[in-house]
Amino acid sequence: MSQPEQPGWRWGPFTFRLPFYHSKLCWPELVQGLLIAAATGLSLVPLMTSFFGLSFEEAVAVSMIHSALIASAIIVFGEPYAPGWITPALPLVLAFVLGGYETPDERFQAMAAISLDFALLLFLLGITGLGKRFILWLPDTLKAGIILGAAIAALKRVFVDDAERFLLQQPISTTIACAVCLIFAFSIPMAKLKEKYRFFALLGALGLLPGFVLAGIIGPMVGEVSYDIQWGILIPPLDDAWAKVSPFAIGWPSMEMFIQGMPLALITYVILFGDLVTGNEVIREGLETRQDEHIDINPTRSHISLAIRNALMGISAPFFPTQGALWTGVHVIIMQRWKQGKQAMDSIHSGLASYYLMGLPILFFLLPLLTGLKPLLGIALSLTLVLTGFACAYIAMAIPKNNTSRGAVVLIGASLAFFEPWVGLLIGILATVVLVGWDRNVDPIPHED
Template sequence: MSRPELPGWRWGPFTFRLPFYHTRFYWPEALQGLFIAAATGLAIVPLMTAFFGLSFEEAVAVSMIHSILIGSALIFFGEPYAPGWITPALPLVLAFVLGGSEDPTTRFQAMTAVSLNFAALLFILGVTGLGKRFVFWLPDTLKAGIILGAAIAALKRVFIDDAERFLLQQPIATGLACGVCLIFAFSIPMQRLKEKYRFFAILGAMGLLPGFLLAAIVGPLVGEVSYDIQWGILIPPVAEAWAKVSPFAIGWPSLELFIQTMPLAIITYVILFGDLVTGNEVIREGLAVRDDEHIDINPTRSHLSLAIRNALMGISAPFFPTQGALWTGVHVIIMQRWKQGTGAMNSLHSGLHSYYLMGIPILFFLLPLLTGLRPLLGIALSLTLVLTGFACAYIAMAIPKSNTSRGTVVLIGAGLAFFEPWVGLLFGLAATILLVGWDRNTDPIPQED
């Protein structure tokens, strides 16, 4: 007997599910989504105000467009994953964009170029089915080097490139936030405590929130954070932001810029493919427990929906790579509740819709929340990059099987973090071939449903 899929309105390969009509609302997921999204979704605001010439309100407007596009993955396209940024690619993109141009206009044009390159790559690889073959074809050493390059670039951005602007302005609060989150996310002794004591298990399930809240409390006590909370409603200035960021207003990228950013699109695709595989495996694990709901895993649909979202982002609010397939921690948390049965959550799609506040971007209109978070956004950015660097480093170093491969991975990672994208990619290819050989893993990825 086949399991039913949650109904929706089909259009092409996609399924539109109307919030509150097709999906139910769950308060636990909604409350988590409101605060954790607030802590992480606005993390790029300090970057946009510091390096891209936007005011705080304009940066909030751009982030709101990103949030709406992320929510569309669930509502308009029917994706079964908790969507998020392709975070490991962010430091590599920032290194290229901030290092390659001085003015905000050119930087936004570079963001448009890499977004549209990525969208085109996703569309072609999705429609032709070549995506899986491409990732199979890449050698493991090069894949690991790409991931380690993201780790090095992330930590370099926090501790060297932007240290004076963010980390050194709030060293105690930032250090506390990073330390607590690293311990709860990765510490082996803490894992034992979470298995033994429910209190630590609950704290660990909150993701970034405990460390972020601790920084919010300690920051004012040590003089690193000063709150200026304003009451009222903010109407994000979308038109003003559009005039400063959209290629329709500031001009389109040059052909040279499209060519220069293509390696970043390729590198990001390799990272994205790993996210899709991870998301699929988490769903399959849940399906072994829940036999009452069918979850449609469709790689072609995922490629096409990601292509559309990145193309729309590239022409309206370009800031790459905020339109990815998976926010792993959130995906796992929602799946854990879904696995408890229909009494806890009738459908995975209901849980996903609830976490993303049914696609309604209310966060960006709440002035008290936005102004309360404003002095903490630099901490949120540093926290995001440090956790990304740590996670990417341990994933990358688990891939190589020989000492020579491990050494080559470090060389490739350094090359990608410090050189231009084309140079880093060519250096990685040469190092792999000359030092390790084409060590391609022939083990197939488990077949999609």
């Protein structure tokens, strides 16, 4: 018989767990979280400084708000997943915002519009229970086309749209980082080595870190990276950032922005639902091994907490889609150690809170770490997008069951990557109906044979 859930303070459908009181500190997760969050959590900074008119310090302040909201999923709302971005939607959002708006104010207003659209959609689908029905109603070909569209848009952003600004500035370092991470994440020969040798398994468990560290070492040798590490404490200028990004300061989005952003909110929801199903399956698999802790899976709570986080992000530091449900790699890593027993990790909530630094934004105050990472953030951004593109491509192409559907998926993906979201979605619906038919599947997530 399973034991009660880890204690906390209940408020509505949520559970607040005070760090160090309800959740214990797990050092392995804390160290990994500090290092890997440093490598990935700040990778939007180059975009914010290049296209959204922020200084480095202001971009760090915005990232700190994003990080605090992400950590709130575990601490304030009691979610049992390792939260992260809805990364596959990022390239589609960037194509829409950067391609459709010229000034930083307009771009942040567009980000706010999509964030608030998404928050409203999540809230409505959550309280009505219509979320799962919506996903079941969508045809497989259209789902696969949406995911492939994210893959094409991600690779286009790296190799075409922003190539001169990021990739071509640091070609050797970026190539090394991407190659190492792709090999450890997806290579079939490497998977066999991981099974055979513990060394490779440990390296693989570090996610993006090995490739990122290698790029940081080789970069200075080939003249692509120059460090200017400064000592001291940085106080992120939250007031200056607020004045440049919040709709309370720069003005609210127009109704046209809200209408144009809704197709992207719908597309992102399709991706998010897949994340929720994945997270639940990982938890259920873990519960087969360890039965001394009850983990509460509650889709309504997840929808509403995501709605609140996205709404708060939309009015304070709009940059969509940084408030998602799952960072899959981290979720799996934490669950793997939780499965080792109570002596390894007393509760899944302790492991999650420790990985997210107990909600304390230590990273954003450490000036040596921030300035040391600054010349590597373009590499981190390219790495994130390339891995997203590869992962989305192989997931998308595994869904269609016949050649006509595969061809339609490529057509839909290209339409979403190259046209405005509503145009791409309209082409996707028409292509699905005319070429394949409404091929719905009662199982919303494909499974490998």
